[in-house]
Amino acid sequence: MDFRKIDNLSVDCVVLRLEDNALNVLLRKRTLNLYNENLPEIDDWVLPGHYVLKSNNLGETANRVFKELTGEDHLNKNQFRTYGNAARIKSDRDLLWVRSRGAKVRTITVAYYLIVASNKDLLDMDDSLKWFKLKSLPQLGFDHQQIINDAYEDVKSKIITDPLIFDFVAIKFTLNELQMAFETILDVELDNRNFRKKVSSKSYIVPLEEKQKGVSKKPSRLYMFSKDVYSHVVETDYIINK
């Protein structure tokens, strides 16, 4: 294992999760106070990321970022774009930050998004990490606003054509949870009755003989996504048509 960094190559992760009926992204606080009136104080947020190690693949690096954030392994990761423009560093804050860490001014960043199921409890999260609603992000460093926008665009298109939605919900989910996930991510309203009909026609969305527990009204039936079934049927009729 070669732990040296490739000093101009990093992987940044857009970690996404549904919470409070909104799409959230995990950010890391970036602080630097040089106690110099003439220099700006850095107090903003960036995407979690890591330099690529000599003996790590790109995907492995994305996994490692997540493991360091949460202590847990994460299987599904989606590479969506690479950022390597010479002019990625725009603000004085960015330049200052990069110099203070002795990093290269031009870094190539391969960006991934990772989706965390909304029922997952992430313990052990560092204080410097915080979830933000995608619709009200704080000031971000570098080109990370752009990266998040691109990630969201990719999610919105993949959620239609790929079985990505199941990463957002619990392993066992209700149809209403599934519908709410679509509605939140795509920012649309769906008719519950038609949604149910469409989902019922999908053999890979498997009804269980199991119901919600601890709800004060009629408990709803639980479903699972069968990856096996999905990968053996050709899917061209997508759940959502918008």
Add this chain to the structure above:
Amino acid sequence: MDFRKIDNLSVDCVVLRLEDNALNVLLRKRTLNLYNENLPEIDDWVLPGHYVLKSNNLGETANRVFKELTGEDHLNKNQFRTYGNAARIKSDRDLLWVRSRGAKVRTITVAYYLIVASNKDLLDMDDSLKWFKLKSLPQLGFDHQQIINDAYEDVKSKIITDPLIFDFVAIKFTLNELQMAFETILDVELDNRNFRKKVSSKSYIVPLEEKQKGVSKKPSRLYMFSKDVYSHVVETDYIINK
């Protein structure tokens, strides 16, 4: 302008074009004969590419690759994936090749595809360059077979949702040419009458008062794609449903 190379970062281009009712990709011959019986002779093909220069962006690099290939500028380029695994170099030929050029063993390659209109004449092409049908590619170096496969998958999905098809045909095209382009790329058969109906309903596919010339049968009407109109209408009803 800083012409030094970033020695672990390259851009490879999958240059695509429709010809003879098939999707073709432009490859560059890779030859190296070390006149040593114990070493393999290299005589295969690779994607055209270039190291990224210190003062070039990634997209600019893709443009430069195309310009060096053809002497012409190319506007639309699509970044679809980045390859940076430590194990990209698998064969002895690859290792030999890399060493013979004094290049780094681990290179990060940002891959783009560029689409050349089928009516475009590319003169001045170097002898080492050749078009190959996607369905019958020669032996390829590195992971370039994988890169081409990934590019094709991306094209097939983008051709449905984005106005990518118009890059493949001439600026002024007939509906049958457009249909053939879809059929060839997606490897499907479409009903001409239904295709016409669908296309006619698209305001951004504009009929001209102009017809084909020099054909021996009824000349067909020419159409143009209006980018302006397209970008001002929300398109969710795609031309192809397969």
Add this chain to the structure above:
DNA sequence: TTGTAAAAGCGTAAATTTAACGTTTTAATT
């Protein structure tokens, strides 16, 4: 034990879209 409220779940019918065809028109060539 029974009533009630709220969410879960089922059903129907009109409107739209797709799919599968037959038919007519056009313009260059014979």
Add this chain to the structure above:
DNA sequence: AATTAAAACGTTAAATTTACGCTTTTACAA
């Protein structure tokens, strides 16, 4: 003026989508 092959138009049945109304189920409170 006849021929021919591609271009272009039209029709209808099937499938899908959309827009609703209505019933069932369960936990909880009366």
